[in-house]
Amino acid sequence: MTKTKIDVTLSATRKEKPKSDQLEFGRVFTDHMFVMDYSPAKGWHDPKIVPYEPITLSPASMVFHYGQTVFEGLKAYRTKEDKVLLFRPEKNMERLNLSNDRLCIPRIDGEFVIEALKQLVSIEKDWIPTAEGTSLYIRPFIIPTEYYLGVAPSKFYRFMIILSPVGSYYKEGIHPVKIYVENHYVRAVEGGTGKAKTGGNYASSLRAQEEAAQKGYSQVLWLDGVEKKYIEEVGSMNIFFKINGEVVTPEVNGSILEGVTRKSILELLKSWETPVSERKISMEEVYQAYKDGQLEEAFGTGTAAVISPIGEFLYDDNKIVINNGETGELSKKLYDTLTGIQKGTKQDPFNWVTEVK
Amino acid sequence: MTKTKIDVTLSATRKEKPKSDQLEFGRVFTDHMFVMDYSPAKGWHDPKIVPYEPITLSPASMVFHYGQTVFEGLKAYRTKEDKVLLFRPEKNMERLNLSNDRLCIPRIDGEFVIEALKQLVSIEKDWIPTAEGTSLYIRPFIIPTEYYLGVAPSKFYRFMIILSPVGSYYKEGIHPVKIYVENHYVRAVEGGTGKAKTGGNYASSLRAQEEAAQKGYSQVLWLDGVEKKYIEEVGSMNIFFKINGEVVTPEVNGSILEGVTRKSILELLKSWETPVSERKISMEEVYQAYKDGQLEEAFGTGTAAVISPIGEFLYDDNKIVINNGETGELSKKLYDTLTGIQKGTKQDPFNWVTEVK
Incomplete structure (x- = not known):
């Protein structure tokens, strides 16, 4: 498969690109996309880059009925020197295949898909915004x-990659968010699909999200x-706490998503010799740390927002205000370091970044 | 909404209908479908019956990414007198709205949709097969x-109804199946989406299903x-046991699907004054009943298969063979009664059946 040629058909027309300061998340898409099909007889076949266009499917297509979908999310950045960088795309391909395994979808060739992705991004290079906080969001998915x-x-599948120039996930940029500790709805359980990036996990989260939003x-x-005691994740991000100088994040347990940003944060912290542990942590422990004055910071991590500082939790009827509701020092340092590596303005001692030539 | 006119566009061509004895489940679709759209400004609007045709959607359409889908399944039967009957469609509409609530999808007007469904089925009357075990499967769904x-x-939705003439869900007709007691994968948990009919529940079941199939x-x-002790459901059906003369089924607990067939079986059994209870039941209790010679029957219930007798469980390493692997007397009586009511060959004291005029 790695040797397969990718057929390229360029679009006859080009869409107008949005202004950097008007970018939202995931609303505008570029001129081209990557498509590849699967059949039992041919395996993954017919990889091609084509104009971005609608998909036409029978109403009986399984995607409309049984949710057998997986996806990934990563970003391309354009540096001041006009280089295009990807952040650890091989981790996304590894996870995509873990999701495929869980959902009974045939594995893809990660190396080949990264090549395809680079070719697509290279064609769409002019779509990559350069302003602070902006990037080109890359969405590989299988239906x-x-x-x-x-x-x-299903016996047949379609793999696609679409691209969207994006601003910050949170319109306000990096600033602390308020979090509702969910005591009724559940996202995932061991033996379920929590560690896979599949539609159902996100569908099941919407209701809790709406009710939390109504509460502010x-x-x-x-x-x-x-x-309903131990902390799993926050929204669609992993979560970290800084308690009395030590950084703690829930261990990989079969029901949380193993974020690429989570993994990178752990590696960064270890390289800084900051005390860090992956372990079970209960909400009660966090609340106790708060009461003891030891809860110093909390933040979510994910591809979309990178680092999302947490200013407040509502835990039953208790308000837990962290660092006076302001962005903590460590959260800020992690954000600056990670986005710096991603955008090529900071050294990359880990070789996380891959250039798109 | 109930007063809204349904716009009808008939197809210029008609497909060839499959022979009654060659029907599978859910492979062939009729000439028309019902479609209705939702927008925040108009609510559910523009209901229409149109030729069965593909749907065209942007690759960024949320249905391909976040699994926010719901569906229903029910059947139309054609009697010897050429009447067309539906079985409790109002129950499906009630459940569709419960699923909508859980998935943050706007509610539909159940009465109006039943009218639309009747109109569609009436147009497609010639597609309803009449042979033993066959029917017209009706699939309402929202994406x-x-x-x-x-x-x-999502801010926008599409509601559709498609129809498929079907044979028996199990090609062999009513005959006992062998069931693997799943001790690793989990379908749903309280606080999750288990009681909603949403794609993710089915996607998450595929892996366990595949591994069980490999074991026979x-x-x-x-x-x-x-x-991982208490019994929830079997495949995509509810489950019943007959233990020492009493029929037991897991109680509604927030994580099992509340089947229309399940409900009807409970009402039938009560009318027969058969001892029946809805309660927590553990697999250990079933195994003990088996060892004591008191496990008389077991069967699954659902729209697709109606009654599916269970001949054997594999529980860890223990084989539990029920009624010598043959269909039990009660399972048979329930199947005959329920399908008799559905097909209009038996009295319908409960007014479950609605005629499509």
């Missing part, structure tokens, strides 16, 4: 395309589905 | 259609996600 209403894995909180903190 | 990659409820079992029995 089942068989026309069948039986509950079974911008995201929810998910607790474990068994005891 | 999000906004073009946006943010994790939030046709479905899995799901245990609760917290203790």
Whole structure:
């Protein structure tokens, strides 16, 4: 597969590009996309870059009925020297294949897809914004395309990559968010699909998210589905706490998503010799640390927002205000370092960044 | 909304209908479908019956990314007197709205949709097969259609009804199936989406189903996600046991689907004065009943298969063979009664059946 040629058809027309200061998240898409199909006889075949255009599917297509979808999210950045950089794309491809395994979707060739992705990004280079906080968001995804209403894995699939120039995930940029600790709804449980990046996990989160928003909180903190005691993740991000000088994040347990940003933050902290541990942590422990004056910072991590500082939790009826509701020193340093590496303004001692030639 | 006129456009061509004895489940679709759209400004609007045709959507359409879908399944039957009957469609509409609530999708007007459904079925009357075990399967479903990659409820939706003439769900007809008691994967947990009919629940079940099939079992029995002790449901059906003369089914607990067939079976059994209870039941209790010679029957219930007798469970390493692997007397009686009511060959004391005029 790695040797397969990617067929390229360029668009006859080009869309107008949005202004850098008017970018939202995930609303505008570039002129081209990557498409590749799967059939039992041919495997993944017919990889091609084509004009961005609608998909036409039978109403009986399995994607409309049984949610057998997976996706990834990563970003391309354009440096001051006009280089185009990707951040750890191989980690996204590894995770995509773990999601594929869980959802009974045939694995993709990660190396080949990274090549395809680079070719696509290179064609769309002029779409990559350069202003502070902006980037080109890359969305690889797989949908089942068989026309069948039986509950079974699809026999046919379509893999696509679409690109969207984006501003900051939060319109206000990096600034602390208020989080509602969810005590009724559950995101995932061990043995379920929590560690896969599949549509159902996001669909099931919407209701809690809406109810939290009505209470004035911008995201929810998910607790474990068994005891509703242990912290899992926040919204669609992983979560970190700084308690009495030590950074703590929930351990990988089969129900949380293993974020690429999470992994990178852990590696950064270890390189700085900051005390850090991955372990079970209960909301009660966080609340106790707060009461003892030891809860110094909290932040979410993810591709879309990179670092999202947390200014307040509502835990049952208790308000937990962190660092006076302001961005903590460590959160800021991690944000600056990671976005600096991603945008090529800071050294990359880990070789995380790949240039698109 | 109930007063809205449904616009009808008939197809210029008609497809060839499959032979009754060659029908599978959910592979062939009729000539027309019902479509209705939702926007924040207009609510549900523009209801229409149109030729069955593909849907065209942007690759950024939320349905391809975040699994915010719901669906229903019910059947139309054609009697010997050439009447067309529906079985409790109002129950499906009630459940569709419960699913909508859980998935943040705007509610539909159930009465209006039943009218639309009757009109569609009436147009497609010649597609309803009459042979034993056959029917016209009706699939109402809702998909999000906004073009946006943010994790939030879609602002736009499409509601559709498609129809498929079907044979028996199991090709072999009513005959006992072998079930694998799942001790690793979990279908749903309280606080999740288990009681909603949404794609993600089905996507998450595929892997366990595949592994069970490799071991020679046709479905899995799901245990609760917290203790992995209590019985939830089987494959995509509810489950019943007959133990020492009493019929037991897991109680509605927030994580099982509340099946229309389940409800009807409970009402039938009560009318027969058969001892029946809805309660927590553990797999250990079922195994003990088996060892004591008191496990008389087990069967799954659902729209697709109606009644699916269970001949064997594999529970860890223990084979539990029920009624010598043959269809039990009660399972058979329930199947005959319920399908008799559905097909109009048996009295309908409950007024479950609605005629399509």
